[in-house]
Amino acid sequence: MVATSSKQAHPPAGLRQATSVTPTIALGLMLFLSGCASMLPIDSTLPSLSEVFIKDFRSLEPEACTTADVALSHSDALAFFQRARTLSRAEVEDNYPTAPCFVEGTLRADGQLCDWRISAAATGFIHCDGATPHEWYFACDDCSDLLVK
Numbered sequence: 001m002v003a004t005s006s007k008q009a010h011p012p013a014g015l016r017q018a019t020s021v022t023p024t025i026a027l028g029l030m031l032f033l034s035g036c037a038s039m040l041p042i043d044s045t046l047p048s049l050s051e052v053f054i055k056d057f058r059s060l061e062p063e064a065c066t067t068a069d070v071a072l073s074h075s076d077a078l079a080f081f082q083r084a085r086t087l088s089r090a091e092v093e094d095n096y097p098t099a100p101c102f103v104e105g106t107l108r109a110d111g112q113l114c115d116w117r118i119s120a121a122a123t124g125f126i127h128c129d130g131a132t133p134h135e136w137y138f139a140c141d142d143c144s145d146l147l148v149k
Contacts, residue, residue: 046086046136047110049126052078054105065101069120069148072103076146080118081126084140089125092137097121109134122147 052074059065072080099120107116107126114128122143128134140146 046081047112047134049078049081050108052081052105052107052116054103056105057101057103059101061100065099065120067101069099069101070103070118071148072118072146074105077103077105077116077118078107080122080124080140080143080146081116081138083143083146084122084124084138087137087139089135089137092123092125092139096123096139099123118147120147 054072054074054077057067057070102117102119102124104115104117107114109126109128112128112130112134114126114134116124116126118124118138122140124138124140126134126136126138
C-alpha cells in the first residue's frame with residue numbers, strides 16, 4: 001500500500017499573487033483600449049458623394065459672419081468634402097477655430113440621404129441616419145478659394 005499525502009501542493013505566495021492580478025490587469029487594458037477605439041471617427045473612409053444641395057445659411061452673429069464668409073455653390077460644397085481631410089470630431093474641436101456662421105444642406109453618401117454643414121472656419125461634417133448611422137468630420141486647410149468669393 002502506498003501512502004499519499006492529503007496536502008495539495010501550492011505555488012509560492014508571490015506566484016499566486018501575480019496570477020490573481022493578471023486577470024485584473026488584462027481587464028483594465030481591454031477597457032482602456034476599448035475607450036481609445038471610441039475616440040476614432042465613426043467612419044474614416046469617405047463614401048461616394050452625390051446630389052449635394054445647399055438648403056440654408058445660418059449665422060449666430062449676422063453682423064460679423066455673413067453669406068460672403070461662406071459663399072458656396074452646390075459644386076463648391078462637394079469640392080470642400082473632396083478636398084478636406086477627414087478627422088475625428090475631437091480633432092476638429094481641439095485643433096480648429098469655430099465660426100458663428102455656416103451653410104447646411106443634404107447630399108447622398110453611397111446612395112443614403114444625409115445632412116451636412118460647412119462653417120466659415122473651413123470645418124464641416126456629414127451626418128447620415130438610418131440603419132447604420134455614420135458621421136464624418138472635416139477640416140480643409142486649402143479651401144479659402146471655395147469659401148470666400
